[in-house]
Amino acid sequence: MNCVYDMIVIGGGPGGISATVEAKMRGLQSVLLIEKGENHSQTIRKFYKDNKRVDKDYKGQVVELKGSVQFSDGSKESTLDYFDSLLDNGEIDTAFNSEVESVKKVGNSFQVVTTKAGYEAKNVIVAIGKMGKPNKPDYPIPPSIKQLVNFNLDKCSQGEKLLIVGGGNSAAEYALELSKTNTVTLNYRRPTFSRLNDINEEQLYAYDGQELLRLRLGVDIKSLENASGKVRVNFTDGNFTVYDRVVYAIGGTTPVDFLKKCGITLDGAGHPIFDENYQTEVPGLYIGGDIAVNSGGSIAMALNHSYHIIEHILGQR
Structure with missing residues (x-):
């Protein structure tokens, strides 16, 4: 430990990058960004297909950006380019491929x-996302078909009969994109969508009407089985269908164990406890981004979290 940083940010997503940039622009010169991946924005790189739309806001809930970092809707590629430029122009100290093992106040x-x-x-600001640890179904996935059950699009190929599971924008965009080269069914356990932006919802119903993909709504999955090297999906209505591959896009979970290693207190539901300044019960330890909201996080919200945290840190000096 050769120096004492004014601030360390854990997590190289939009929220973490904006916190470091905002801090540098506001006079906190000694700032370090730590990211366990080999580059920033791992969620976007890993879980977003090429040319996938990246929204500033969540489901039309327009958020007015408060800080110095501005962002507008774009694609996966334009978003990564933008955050590349922020890191380059801000001359941010970074430590990639570095996984945090513990945070302790001494x-x-x-x-x-x-x-x-x-x-x-x-x-210290903890600004990690949830998608790094995707939600998984309650029912077991047989080991013999685990290679055919995915939580991103990495292993998908053309000409497959696919089941996409989920009711959010990621599930919708997976289904719309994959339906161009595959036979796709989108399954959502509720009878109607409640979390989609207007464009995705309109396109899904249009594609369903044109028989470019199939919507299977209002029914849940009971279990998965191996069917001669394919995936038999048993639904709660008593029906079953055999697919080449099943892709789950059912969100992410708060990384409880990691937050505990950072000394962050959790409530009974496993959510981090923090005040109106996003400061945890440990003074000087903050939390921002997706893990600071129970649902409906967005890039705009993450950027504003960073702005308010830096405001509070500067006010304590």
Whole structure:
């Protein structure tokens, strides 16, 4: 530990990057961004298909950006380019391929230990996302078909009979994109969508009407079985269908174990406890981005979290 940073940010997504940029622009010169992946924005890189639309806001809930970092709707590629430019122009200190093992407050500073090094900082922001740990179904996935059950699009190929499971925008966009080269069914356990933006919802029903994909709504999945090297999906209505591959897009979960390693107190539901300044019960330890909201997080919300956190840190100086 050669120096004491003014601030360390854990998580290289939009929220983490905006926090470091905002801090540097507002006078906190000694700032470090730590990311366990080999590059920033791992959720976008891993879970977003090429040319996938990236929205600033969630489901039309327009958020007015408060800080210095501005962002507008774009594609996967344009979004990554934008955050590349922020890191380059801001000359941000980064530690990629560094997974945080613990955060502990000792006296007036934090000891941050990673798989590669140890650091010390006056303030720490935890700005990791949820999608790095995707939700999984309650029923077991037979080991013999695990290679045919995915939580992203990495292994999908053309000409497959696919079942996409989920009712959010990621599930909708997976289905719309894959239906161009595959036979696709989108399954959602509720009878109607409640979390889609208007464009995705309109396109889904249009594609369903044109028989470019099939919507299977209002029915849940009971279990999966191996059917001669394919996936038999048993539905709660007593019917079943055999697919080449099943792709789950059912959101992510709060990484409870990691938050505990950072010394963050959780409530009975496993959600982090923090105040109106996004400060946890440990002074100087903040939380922002997806893990600071129970549902409906967005890039705009994450950027504003960063702005308010930096405002509070500067106010404590």
